[in-house]
Amino acid sequence: xxxxxxxxxxxxxxxxxxxxxxxxxxxxxxxxxPDAGYQAVLIYPDAYEIGQANQAIAILYHAMNALPDTxxxxxxxxxxxxxxxxxxxxxxxxSLESCRPVREFxxxxxxxxYELTLTNVLETLxxxxxxxxxxxxxDGDPIVIGGGPCVYNPExxxxxxxxxxxxxxxxxxxxxxxxxxxxxxxGLSRHETLAALATxxxxxxxxxxxxxxxxxxxxxxxxxxxxxxxxxxxxxxxDLDAVRPPVCGIVPFMDVVHDRFGIEVLRGCTRGxxxxxxxxxxxxxxxxxxxxxxxxxxxxxxxxxxxxxxxTSLSTTDHSQLEEVLRRLGRRLEGSGxxxxxxxxxxxxxxxxxxxxxxxxKKSGLTxxxxxxxxxxxxxINKNVTEEDLLGSVQRAFDAGWRRVKLYFMIGLPTETxxxxxxxxxxxxxxxxxxxxxxxxxxRGSIRVAVxxxxxxxxxxxxxxxxPQIPAEEVRRRxxxxxxxxxxxxxxxxxxxxxxxxxxxxxxxxGREVADVVEAAWRGGAVFDAWTEQFxxxxxxxxxxxxxxxxxxxxxxxxxxxxxxxxxxxxxxxxPRYLRAERAKxxxxxxxxxxxxxxxxxxxxxxxxxxxxxxxxxxxx
Amino acid sequence: MANGxxxxxxxxxxxxxxxxxxxxxVIHTLERSLRRAELPYAITQGFSPHMKVAFGPALPVGxxxxxxxxxxxxxxxxxxxxxLARLIAATPEGLAPEExxxxxxxxxxxxxxxxxxxxxxxxxxxxxxxxxxxxxxDSVIGEQTLAVVHKGKDKVYDLTxxxxxxxxxxxxxxxxxxxxxxxxxxxxxxxxxxxxxxAFAAASLDASVATxxxxxxxxxxxxxxxxxx
Numbered sequence: 001x002x003x004x005x006x007x008x009x010x011x012x013x014x015x016x017x018x019x020x021x022x023x024x025x026x027x028x029x030x031x032x033x034p035d036a037g038y039q040a041v042l043i044y045p046d047a048y049e050i051g052q053a054n055q056a057i058a059i060l061y062h063a064m065n066a067l068p069d070t071x072x073x074x075x076x077x078x079x080x081x082x083x084x085x086x087x088x089x090x091x092x093x094x095s096l097e098s099c100r101p102v103r104e105f106x107x108x109x110x111x112x113x114y115e116l117t118l119t120n121v122l123e124t125l126x127x128x129x130x131x132x133x134x135x136x137x138x139d140g141d142p143i144v145i146g147g148g149p150c151v152y153n154p155e156x157x158x159x160x161x162x163x164x165x166x167x168x169x170x171x172x173x174x175x176x177x178x179x180x181x182x183x184x185x186x187g188l189s190r191h192e193t194l195a196a197l198a199t200x201x202x203x204x205x206x207x208x209x210x211x212x213x214x215x216x217x218x219x220x221x222x223x224x225x226x227x228x229x230x231x232x233x234x235x236x237x238x239d240l241d242a243v244r245p246p247v248c249g250i251v252p253f254m255d256v257v258h259d260r261f262g263i264e265v266l267r268g269c270t271r272g273x274x275x276x277x278x279x280x281x282x283x284x285x286x287x288x289x290x291x292x293x294x295x296x297x298x299x300x301x302x303x304x305x306x307x308x309x310x311x312t313s314l315s316t317t318d319h320s321q322l323e324e325v326l327r328r329l330g331r332r333l334e335g336s337g338x339x340x341x342x343x344x345x346x347x348x349x350x351x352x353x354x355x356x357x358x359x360x361x362k363k364s365g366l367t368x369x370x371x372x373x374x375x376x377x378x379x380x381i382n383k384n385v386t387e388e389d390l391l392g393s394v395q396r397a398f399d400a401g402w403r404r405v406k407l408y409f410m411i412g413l414p415t416e417t418x419x420x421x422x423x424x425x426x427x428x429x430x431x432x433x434x435x436x437x438x439x440x441x442x443x444r445g446s447i448r449v450a451v452x453x454x455x456x457x458x459x460x461x462x463x464x465x466x467x468p469q470i471p472a473e474e475v476r477r478r479x480x481x482x483x484x485x486x487x488x489x490x491x492x493x494x495x496x497x498x499x500x501x502x503x504x505x506x507x508x509x510x511g512r513e514v515a516d517v518v519e520a521a522w523r524g525g526a527v528f529d530a531w532t533e534q535f536x537x538x539x540x541x542x543x544x545x546x547x548x549x550x551x552x553x554x555x556x557x558x559x560x561x562x563x564x565x566x567x568x569x570x571x572x573x574x575x576p577r578y579l580r581a582e583r584a585k586x587x588x589x590x591x592x593x594x595x596x597x598x599x600x601x602x603x604x605x606x607x608x609x610x611x612x613x614x615x616x617x618x619x620x621x
Numbered sequence: 622m623a624n625g626x627x628x629x630x631x632x633x634x635x636x637x638x639x640x641x642x643x644x645x646x647v648i649h650t651l652e653r654s655l656r657r658a659e660l661p662y663a664i665t666q667g668f669s670p671h672m673k674v675a676f677g678p679a680l681p682v683g684x685x686x687x688x689x690x691x692x693x694x695x696x697x698x699x700x701x702x703x704x705l706a707r708l709i710a711a712t713p714e715g716l717a718p719e720e721x722x723x724x725x726x727x728x729x730x731x732x733x734x735x736x737x738x739x740x741x742x743x744x745x746x747x748x749x750x751x752x753x754x755x756x757x758x759d760s761v762i763g764e765q766t767l768a769v770v771h772k773g774k775d776k777v778y779d780l781t782x783x784x785x786x787x788x789x790x791x792x793x794x795x796x797x798x799x800x801x802x803x804x805x806x807x808x809x810x811x812x813x814x815x816x817x818x819x820a821f822a823a824a825s826l827d828a829s830v831a832t833x834x835x836x837x838x839x840x841x842x843x844x845x846x847x848x849x850x
Contacts, residue, residue, distance in 0.1 A: 024641050337670055
């Protein structure tokens with residue numbers, strides 16, 4: 001097996017690029033086994049400082065390095081200055097630990113974290129010297145496998161991957177590696193190898209499926225060839241405590257986006273907000289138990305030397321043992337200068353209480369996500385938060401000494417009227433008023449209310465997957481209504497670019513034809529699209545035109561509930577019947593409870609996959 | 622000890638690949654190393670409590686350092702040898718600590734005390750012999766002042782003050798090596814690359830800086846220049 005070390009060709013490039021720490025490896029906790037028989041490289045397709053903090057890659061890195069005779073290294077997409085220098089010098093994309101060409105590895109894993117990273121995926125493959133399309137690769141090329149949040153509609157990037165892992169990877173990777181190694185040992189051809197990978201539960205091999213269309217171009221379905229399964233169901237880890245998270249991971253030199261020790265405390269969320277793809281696809285809820293969490297936090301801090309630990313999940317303040325965890329950590333960490341942080345809080349007294357437990361003197365800001373401005377709208381999206389909850393939380397927070405609050409909202413939701421949008425401004429006014437009321441007059445000057453309003457993008461596998469996305473022009477009109485409704489002073493308002501939201505929407509629910517658009521956009525120079533200074537809408541408009549794909553027909557049109565969807569062959573195990581029922585309830589403004597605490601709501605995930613809700617480390621049964 | 626704290630001064634290097642770290646990245650890395658070493662560091666009082674630690678003058682991205690210093694205040698006594706051993710075990714190789722001593726609380730801060738920096742700069746190019754480079758340097762240094770534009774602002778360096786020793790150049794395999802000593806001051810320090818590039822430009826020399834290493838940071842005492850430990 002060739003093992004090229006590119007460092008002597010990489011180092012001379014570093015003096016001419018920004019932030020060379022992105023490319024040097026040697027972080028605390030980074031190690032590799034150059035002698036392992038099977039070598040994989042895990043790639044987050046964005047700059048180092050974005051990708052290094054990603055917990056999913058950290059979990060897979062840890063899991064793969066623990067497999068016998070197997071080693072995993074990392075790679076990220078070099079920034080534009082470095083990739084230009086690399087191309088000029090003929091240096092291909094390299095892994096960090098051994099500075100080895102990505103193309104030399106047995107397995108290349110690329111996560112797809114967000115719709116606008118697709119051009120980065122192509123840039124990664126191109127820099128590596130791997131053919132963009134799976135069908136163009138031969139036996140000398142590594143197997144390229146994808147994963148991550150976007151896999152629940154993988155069609156826009158399916159042609160670029162040999163295989164795509166749907167769902168949670170920590171158990172599945174062992175099976176993927178075993179299947180691949182078995183195929184190599186048996187001397188199987190590339191096609192036979194992919195067929196072998198397709199037998200691993202949760203692995204989708206796009207080349208084994210064809211997209212069927214009617215004469216008028218309507219989608220009839222994505223159908224398997226040969227023996228591939230008609231539907232690929234996601235993988236789920238039944239018991240999170242059975243798999244120890246990476247505790248002694250890599251500590252980057254650079255300031256990365258989340259510069260602290262992150263520990264996952266639970267997975268899944270069953271509040272059932274209807275717009276939320278994560279809530280639908282990460283079911284069921286599985287909590288880690290308090291003992292594991294406390295043990296792993298202390299071990300992780302000792303290993304890493306971080307002064308902050310973040311308890312991460314989709315909804316940490318819903319963890320049934322959170323108060324116990326925070327009190328125990330508070331005692332263990334007293335006087336150490338180490339702080340605990342929570343991602344956004346439940347909008348109620350409990351949320352604020354938990355924030356108080358972790359704040360020590362310094363109170364930065366609290367984050368709440370009411371999402372909609374009127375109760376009617378919140379009921380439609382099943383965000384079970386009342387105005388009373390929100391104002392009560394704000395009152396408690398400012399009473400306790402906080403001076404800054406951040407609020408997240410969305411516009412463009414189904415059934416939304418201008419009245420609902422104006423409701424956002426009215427609600428924000430009441431928040432400001434409440435905050436001022438309980439703050440001593442001398443401190444009122446430091447009150448900050450930040451409001452971030454994104455545009456709703458309907459996602460696959462959610463009750464709103466059939467709904468049209470509001471056209472960009474209408475989004476801008478509604479943003480105008482929003483601005484008019486806001487208090488004149490005291491509020492920092494941010495909203496998302498309507499064109500970027502539109503593009504997200506096209507990719508989120510497009511079919512395999514969108515892959516041609518992505519490639520055309522990349523060839524036209526699109527890369528790092530998620531970075532505002534790099535994004536150029538025109539490249540995408542040109543790509544839609546040259547490929548003949550109509551983006552509005554994908555994003556802005558209401559879909560027939562009985563018509564085939566481009567992702568029907570990928571299952572998050574939530575039944576379509578449930579999604580339809582939830583959509584009907586949404587249109588009537590009827591809410592649904594949280595099955596972790598109220599009764600089962602009938603989404604079928606537990607039955608389909610043979611798993612269960614796990615609270616406090618105990619299966620609910 | 623004034624407030625029950627013990628002031629530990631540590632000498633470390635910034636070498637190998639880690640020469641590519643910025644000063645801030647070095648600081649964050651060493652702070653985490655101190656935590657991993659489980660040294661009983663003191664925490665500052667006040668609004669935003671943090672580790673009580675201080676660092677010597679900054680090294681830019683790409684510049685290595687052989688004798689750099691930090692100080693950390695400890696709340697409990699441990700021998701300097703013990704502290705050093707634990708710190709070595711918890712620090713990435715490229716920032717390895719080498720020596721540690723306790724210093725008195727009244728000692729001036731590292732920032733104030735360390736005013737002399739010695740550098741070795743490797744130069745390559747078609748016209749990079751010791752003779753050529755020395756001539757170019759001597760010419761610019763002979764002007765006694767150097768004007769540069771830094772971040773949009775004009776700065777004038779008094780070279781008689783900034784360069785307390787003669788610059789010496791010797792031949793090497795790939796070109797030549799410049800030994801330069803710079804006096805650092807509160808008004809700002811002359812970066813060696815700035816002086817050298819100005820010299821090459823003035824002489825239209827086909828030469829460039831390959832690597833820069835700060836070989837020592839020193840204090841000025843009555844008896845001459847010395848290590849701060």
